[in-house]
Amino acid sequence: MESTIRPKLRRSKSTNKGIVYAAIVPTILFFATFFYYPFFTNIVWMFTDYNFLNHPKFVGLKNILKFIHDQNAWHALRNTALITIISTPLTLCVSLGIAMAVFYMKLGKSVIRGAVFTTYIVSTIVASIIFKVWFNDELGYINGILTSMGIHRVPWLTDPFWAMAAIIVLCVWLQMGYFMVVFLAGLSNVDSQLFEAGVIDGANKRQLFFHITLPQLMPVIIFSSIIVVATFLKTYPQVAILTNGGPYRSTETILMYMFDQGFQSRNVGYASVIGIVIFMITMVVSLLQLKLTKFFSE
Structure with missing residues (x-):
């Protein structure tokens, strides 16, 4: 009896984890792509000379x-x-x-x-x-x-x-x-x-x-x-x-x-x-x- 219950509990736990990951991962990817990545990129660019055409060139505190x-x-x-x-x-x-x-x-x-x-x-x-x-x-x-x-x-x-x-x-x-x-x-x-x-x-x-x-x-x-x-x-x-x-x-x-x-x-x-x-x-x-x-x- 216990041998049949334990696999069911494991399957239910794995199913719950799958639902949680399915809800959390897209949210994390969204914020990472449209909020965190632009923000930290902005911090890097503020110390560079960049005009969309050349490669960013470090200029220190000039800006x-x-x-x-x-x-x-x-x-x-x-x-x-x-x-x-x-x-x-x-x-x-x-x-x-x-x-x-x-x-x-x-x-x-x-x-x-x-x-x-x-x-x-x-x-x-x-x-x-x-x-x-x-x-x-x-x-x-x-x-x-x-x-x-x-x-x-x-x-x-x-x-x-x-x-x-x-x-x-x-x-x-x-x-x-x-x-x-x-x-x-x-x-x-x-x-x-x-x-x-x-x-x-x-x-x-x-x-x-x-x-x-x-x-x-x-x-x-x-x-x-x-x-x-x-x-x-x-x-x-x-x-x-x-x-x-x-x-x-x-x-x-x-x-x-x-x-x-x-x-x-x-x-x-x-x-x-x-x-x-x-x-x-x-x-x-x-x-x-x-x-x-x-x-x-x-």
């Missing part, structure tokens, strides 16, 4: 020193930081406001929620083209509304200030649908008994929001801020279509500058340095936000 003294790179970093610092709180506030409005709606909740979420489903390229038509200086839809109201046309895409404002509006518009859904999930988990206790104690709506709703949403807010910051640090297609980095490089982001160096100038080693810098900034910001999460939880 890193070039980045330190490159004013265009620092200007692109400043533009990226400006977009991130302004767009992140705007996205969170707009998404939370819409989520609260939808959460307490009595009629049409599903329709409004679906309509707002479509802003996230729309392709970034398509949305950027639509916004470029809207923000056109001469024939744009927004300037048409302004002139009909007796207001002067705004140079949305030709003035540095207004071009940056147009990009920020587009960034917020693209992300608010997704984070509205995230905040709706967070609002559904808010303890209703605390609300009832607050109402009994005579708290008004503002006090209920700041002392009950907002503290319970803090984990959701920290999570959303990490995702938003990582997204806005990689802003590229919106800028490439709306302004192409202009006017006068006033809206050029660091990712756009990296692509320009890597694919147009074919300075692959220098573009690799910029890529590592973007990775390090994203990692440091994410770690700081995680530390804040731990601080607030304590």
Whole structure:
């Protein structure tokens, strides 16, 4: 009897191992091919002179020193930081406001929620083209509304200030649908008994929001801020279509500058340095936000 059971157990164990390997091996191969190999190759190229045609030639710290003294790179970093610092709180506030409005709606909740979420489903390229038509200086839809109201046309895409404002509006518009859904999930988990206790104690709506709703949403807010910051640090297609980095490089982001160096100038080693810098900034910001999460939880 035991002799017949043991082979069956061995076959079942080998079958389970086969299923585990079949699930894990493709995942490992995928990450190794599309994530780890490019990342470590990027680290090697940052110390070389390479332009896709010649063999990589070791140049030491030349590319890193070039980045330190490159004013265009620092200007692109400043533009990226400006977009991130302004767009992140705007996205969170707009998404939370819409989520609260939808959460307490009595009629049409599903329709409004679906309509707002479509802003996230729309392709970034398509949305950027639509916004470029809207923000056109001469024939744009927004300037048409302004002139009909007796207001002067705004140079949305030709003035540095207004071009940056147009990009920020587009960034917020693209992300608010997704984070509205995230905040709706967070609002559904808010303890209703605390609300009832607050109402009994005579708290008004503002006090209920700041002392009950907002503290319970803090984990959701920290999570959303990490995702938003990582997204806005990689802003590229919106800028490439709306302004192409202009006017006068006033809206050029660091990712756009990296692509320009890597694919147009074919300075692959220098573009690799910029890529590592973007990775390090994203990692440091994410770690700081995680530390804040731990601080607030304590």
